[in-house]
Amino acid sequence: MVAVCTVVLLLSTLVLGESTTHSLRVHERRDAAPLGFTHSGAANADHMLSLRIGLVQNNLQGLYDALNDVSDPSSDKYGQHLSREEVEAFVAPTSDSFSAATTWLNKNGLNATAVSPARDWLAVNISVSQANSLLSAEYSLFTHDATSTETIRTLEYSLPTDLQAHIDCVHPTTTFPSVINHSPILESWTRREDTGEVEARDVTPCGSGSPNMVPECLQAMYGIPTTPATQSSNQIAVTGYDGIYAEQADLQSFLTAYRPDVSNTTTYSVISVNNGTDPQWRENAGTEANLDIEYAVGLATNVSAYFVTVGGSFDDALLDAANYLLSMDSPPQVVSTSYGDNENVLSEKLANSICNAYAQLGARGVSILYASGDGGVSGNQASDNCTEFVPVFPASCPYVTTVGATTEQPTEIGASFSGGGFSNYFAQPAYQSAAVASYLSALGSNSSGLFNTTGRAYPDVSAYGTRYDIKSGAVSLIVSGTSCSTPTFAAIVALLNDQLLSAGKSVLGFLNPWLYSTAAGMGALNDVVGGNNLACSGGTTGFYAAQGWDPVTGLGTPNFTLLASAAGL
Numbered sequence: 264m265v266a267v268c269t270v271v272l273l274l275s276t277l278v279l280g281e282s283t284t285h286s287l288r289v290h291e292r293r294d295a296a297p298l299g300f301t302h303s304g305a306a307n308a309d310h311m312l313s314l315r316i317g318l319v320q321n322n323l324q325g326l327y328d329a330l331n332d333v334s335d336p337s338s339d340k341y342g343q344h345l346s347r348e349e350v351e352a353f354v355a356p357t358s359d360s361f362s363a364a365t366t367w368l369n370k371n372g373l374n375a376t377a378v379s380p381a382r383d384w385l386a387v388n389i390s391v392s393q394a395n396s397l398l399s400a401e402y403s404l405f406t407h408d409a410t411s412t413e414t415i416r417t418l419e420y421s422l423p424t425d426l427q428a429h430i431d432c433v434h435p436t437t438t439f440p441s442v443i444n445h446s447p448i449l450e451s452w453t454r455r456e457d458t459g460e461v462e463a464r465d466v467t468p469c470g471s472g473s474p475n476m477v478p479e480c481l482q483a484m485y486g487i488p489t490t491p492a493t494q495s496s497n498q499i500a501v502t503g504y505d506g507i508y509a510e511q512a513d514l515q516s517f518l519t520a521y522r523p524d525v526s527n528t529t530t531y532s533v534i535s536v537n538n539g540t541d542p543q544w545r546e547n548a549g550t551e552a553n554l555d556i557e558y559a560v561g562l563a564t565n566v567s568a569y570f571v572t573v574g575g576s577f578d579d580a581l582l583d584a585a586n587y588l589l590s591m592d593s594p595p596q597v598v599s600t601s602y603g604d605n606e607n608v609l610s611e612k613l614a615n616s617i618c619n620a621y622a623q624l625g626a627r628g629v630s631i632l633y634a635s636g637d638g639g640v641s642g643n644q645a646s647d648n649c650t651e652f653v654p655v656f657p658a659s660c661p662y663v664t665t666v667g668a669t670t671e672q673p674t675e676i677g678a679s680f681s682g683g684g685f686s687n688y689f690a691q692p693a694y695q696s697a698a699v700a701s702y703l704s705a706l707g708s709n710s711s712g713l714f715n716t717t718g719r720a721y722p723d724v725s726a727y728g729t730r731y732d733i734k735s736g737a738v739s740l741i742v743s744g745t746s747c748s749t750p751t752f753a754a755i756v757a758l759l760n761d762q763l764l765s766a767g768k769s770v771l772g773f774l775n776p777w778l779y780s781t782a783a784g785m786g787a788l789n790d791v792v793g794g795n796n797l798a799c800s801g802g803t804t805g806f807y808a809a810q811g812w813d814p815v816t817g818l819g820t821p822n823f824t825l826l827a828s829a830a831g832l
């Protein structure tokens with residue numbers, strides 16, 4: 264360790280030559296900025312970057328094996344979730360890695376702070392010119408054409424060769440920020456002050472065709488219990504990003520209108536991560552956050568609910584939220600997120616690292632659910648001009664349960680916007696290989712060459728996702744999207760957990776090995792066989808729902824009674 268006074272001296276004189284005398288090797292690079300970003304000049308040399316440095320985790324294979332043991336219903340360790348300490352032991356960097364990285368930073372006048380509980384992430388504030396020298400990078404200004412948002416990124420960076428075995432990745436470097444407008448698809452809205460009275464609806468709930476969806480109807484469709492959950496240790500969380508917050512007053516009107524059988528004072532707690540906002544300024548409340556909280560609270564009757572509002576840009580925020588949950592001794596057992604971005608805007612190493620954080624949460628018994636995106640095969644949101652199918656992250660992470668959308672009653676079909684596809688970063692996990700192989704063999708040469716047949720395939724499951732009634736900003740709205748489906752499925756998992764806990768059993772945790780198991784989850788889902796998802800224009804068609812698993816509706820939609828008995832209840 265370099266003495267403190269030396270560090271201060273180095274800082275004040277900005278002696279940065281040290282690292283460049285070591286031989287540096289390119290660690291990550293991308294050929295060009297993602298589509299839609301244009302290089303628009305040099306970055307201001309004095310601009311401060313908040314760099315995060317991911318250290319190599321000492322035993323990822325051990326983590327994956329442990330996760331599989333506790334999540335695979337055929338394993339004798341099924342349900343025996345790991346403690347925080349047990350999980351941290353797999354991912355903590357070795358002391359060699361930790362000291363190699365901190366010594367290198369200290370020699371360059373930098374003092375890093377560990378920002379994750381296992382000390383596998385360090386953070387350091389550094390100017391663009393320092394970062395360019397330290398990482399042999401070329402931080403530049405990139406402008407997102409459609410929104411004129413400016414961002415500072417580099418297309419490649421290097422590390423000293425002797426550090427490549429110790430440092431996994433540095434961020435922000437080649438990951439571009441999310442510029443997607445994260446909102447559900449707005450179908451219609453009524454500009455009127457909410458009176459709290461039940462509205463006269465234009466169609467009866469739960470009819471046929473495409474009715475407006477309310478909790479009562481979802482409860483009937485999927486057999487979701489309306490009776491209150493009873494276990495005080497049981498929790499559900501929904502996460503919110505990009506400054507989008509949920510509004511307590513909107514939830515109250517929602518409950519008054521659509522859950523007259525529960526007290527309209529039922530509420531949720533707010534957890535702010537990284538200075539995430541929650542101003543409770545009703546006019547500016549977000550439709551996404553209100554949708555998520557209203558259906559999580561409105562369906563998971565009497566389960567303690569949390570809204571986790573995460574500050575910072577989406578890529579940083581995903582990491583911060585995961586590290587925050589990992590730092591909790593008892594994280595919420597179900598976490599629902601209706602946000603995502605195109606996989607290719609993230610660096611592969613960063614995506615891997617965030618995904619590994621979900622593996623850690625899974626090993627601890629947390630079910631992580633993500634929306635599959637609203638762009639069919641063309642990414643998180645419909646994009647006209649893709650020439651290949653665009654997977655969405657974190658939907659493409661094999662350690663999350665990804666939820667697609669259906670529509671129509673009484674026979675559900677895949678919704679056209681329902682995101683589905685195959686990762687280019689993550690290999691197909693064993694739990695889904697049989698289900699995906701049957702789909703691919705039936706697919707034949709359809710869409711051949713447009714997607715990666717060996718990648719992690721998603722969604723895993725689906726739930727109804729069109730024309731949900733919500734209250735937002737004192738206004739009634741009707742919205743659609745996989746953002747609707749995800750909190751619905753998450754609420755079902757929370758209610759299953761409640762029954763498991765009250766029977767003295769452990770919660771479901773990482774769901775996928777259970778869901779894909781023919782002996783357990785698979786038969787408890789309604790197979791959806793109609794519909795297809797949106798394509799990129801220019802001659803490509805999307806995927807079609809089919810018998811068994813498919814990349815529009817996954818394994819299907821829930822049947823609570825069957826899921827409960829598959830869970831041993």
Ligand SMILES: *[C@@H]1O[C@H](CO)[C@@H](O)[C@H](O)[C@H]1NC(C)=O
Nearest residue numbers: 265266267270271369374375
């Ligand atoms: C880094 O900063 C912390 C406090 O922020 C201080 O305790 C520590 O001594 C510093 N380390 C070095 C090497 O300067």
Ligand SMILES: *[C@@H]1O[C@H](CO)[C@@H](O)[C@H](O)[C@H]1NC(C)=O
Nearest residue numbers: 313374375376385386387388
């Ligand atoms: C970087 O700067 C910000 C804002 O000044 C501060 O909140 C943060 O703690 C700093 N991070 C580190 C690792 O020093």
Ligand SMILES: *[C@@H]1O[C@H](CO)[C@@H](O)[C@H](O)[C@H]1NC(C)=O
Nearest residue numbers: 458459460515516519527528
């Ligand atoms: C909540 O319910 C009570 C009746 O129990 C009702 O008087 C009140 O108006 C409701 N609040 C809102 C905001 O709808």
Ligand SMILES: *[C@@H]1O[C@H](CO)[C@@H](O)[C@H](O)[C@H]1NC(C)=O
Nearest residue numbers: 483484485486822823824825
């Ligand atoms: C769930 O499945 C059972 C058995 O197939 C069926 O009888 C029941 O109607 C289903 N529940 C719902 C709500 O569809």
Ligand SMILES: *[C@@H]1O[C@H](CO)[C@@H](O)[C@H](O)[C@H]1NC(C)=O
Nearest residue numbers: 491492493494495496565567
């Ligand atoms: C709601 O759950 C709490 C435990 O969190 C329990 O004590 C209470 O009885 C439940 N309420 C009802 C109406 O069952």
Ligand SMILES: *[C@@H]1O[C@H](CO)[C@@H](O)[C@H](O)[C@H]1NC(C)=O
Nearest residue numbers: 537538539540541542574575
């Ligand atoms: C946190 O947010 C508040 C306002 O929302 C702002 O005033 C404050 O500067 C922020 N703090 C940091 C460290 O970003």
Ligand SMILES: *[C@@H]1O[C@H](CO)[C@@H](O)[C@H](O)[C@H]1NC(C)=O
Nearest residue numbers: 299645646647648649800801
């Ligand atoms: C798609 O391509 C057409 C022409 O090929 C162009 O006019 C249009 O702006 C493009 N759309 C997007 C969203 O890039």
Ligand SMILES: *[C@@H]1O[C@H](CO)[C@@H](O)[C@H](O)[C@H]1NC(C)=O
Nearest residue numbers: 687688689690691715717718
């Ligand atoms: C396809 O996915 C595999 C992982 O299964 C990955 O190794 C490969 O690079 C991907 N191919 C492309 C073209 O992205």
Ligand SMILES: *[C@@H]1O[C@H](CO)[C@@H](O)[C@H](O)[C@H]1NC(C)=O
Nearest residue numbers: 705706707709804806807809
């Ligand atoms: C293949 O594509 C055609 C339309 O181009 C569609 O009708 C058919 O259902 C697809 N087959 C499968 C197995 O997805």
